[in-house]
Amino acid sequence: MQWTREALREFPFSIVLWVTRQIEILISNESPDFWSWRKGVFRFNTKKTAAVPKTEFEPFRSLVEEDDREPPSLIPLEDLQDLIARTEQKKGLQDPSLASLYASMGKIYYRRIKSGECENFQQEYELAIEYFKKAIALQQELDVELALSSSLNYLAGLYYFQGRYSEAEPLYLQALEIGRRSLPEDHPSLATHLNNLAELYRSQSRYSEAEPLYLQAVEIDRRSLP
Structure with a gap:
């Protein structure tokens, strides 16, 4: 960069x-002299991207330490898909690690x-x-109820966004049933299940069915939250 400045x-x-934006931050931090040569910066904002922060992929969170002073480390979605495909090929479709990988990818796309x-x-x-359907199938076999409840909620949410209410309802009901069976009666996650349904x-417009669920959710939050 310094050579380019002198040569031009x-x-x-x-x-x-x-x-x-990531490279812009690196240039300003690592090449301040070059950065000072600029006459202006035009920023074009867009949310669309084919990559995600490594810390957003749950299996990587414990392996990646992000520095707040640096832009987040990004990983292409294709690389994550390739990781899952290689895991499927190497360990088989019933490997327990895939349940977490499937759920993580589903949550990334959901967000x-x-x-x-x-x-x-x-x-x-x-x-x-x-990905959520695959995660749910494995989580049911592995009998990991809390993870299963979370995946059911996410999948139901996807159907809800599209107005596919008849497909969302049994998933929300199943997630709520698991929550009532597995969580303390005043757990905030149980309130979330009630609120979703x-x-x-x-x-x-099924108000008579919605109201008691909202009331239960409010009561749980009153007991369990500050």
């Missing part, structure tokens, strides 16, 4: 460097859909459903 000192035209970051909504929506009923 007499260049009679404007030079535009088109870089990602991208809700935040507007997905590049192809329909494709990522279908991938989210596919109540929201579904409210969206269908």
Whole structure:
């Protein structure tokens, strides 16, 4: 970069460097002299991306330590898909580690859909459903109820977004049943299950069914939260 600055000192035209926000931060931190040479910065904001922070992929969280002063380490979605494909090929489709991998990918796509970051909504929506279905199948076999309850809620949420209420309802009911069986009666997650189901009923104008669920959720939160 310094060589480029010196070599182009007499260049009679404007030079535009088109870089990602991550690279911009690295340039300003690591090459302050080069950065000071700029005449202006134009920022083009977009949420759409084909990569996610490594810390967002749950199996990597304990392995990655992020420095707040640096931009987040990103990993392409294709690399995560490839990791899952290689795990399936090497360990078989029933390997317990896949339950976590499937759920993590489903949550990534779920968040991208809700935040507007997905590049192809329909494709990522279908991938989210596919990964949660795979996670649920394995979690049921492994009898990991709390993880299963979470995946059921996410999958139901995807159906809810699309107005597929008849598909969402049995999943919310199953997640609520697991929560009542596995969690203390005043656990905040149980309130979340109740609220999710109540929201579904409210969206269908089934107010008499939604109201008692909302009331139960409020009561739990009053007991369990500050």
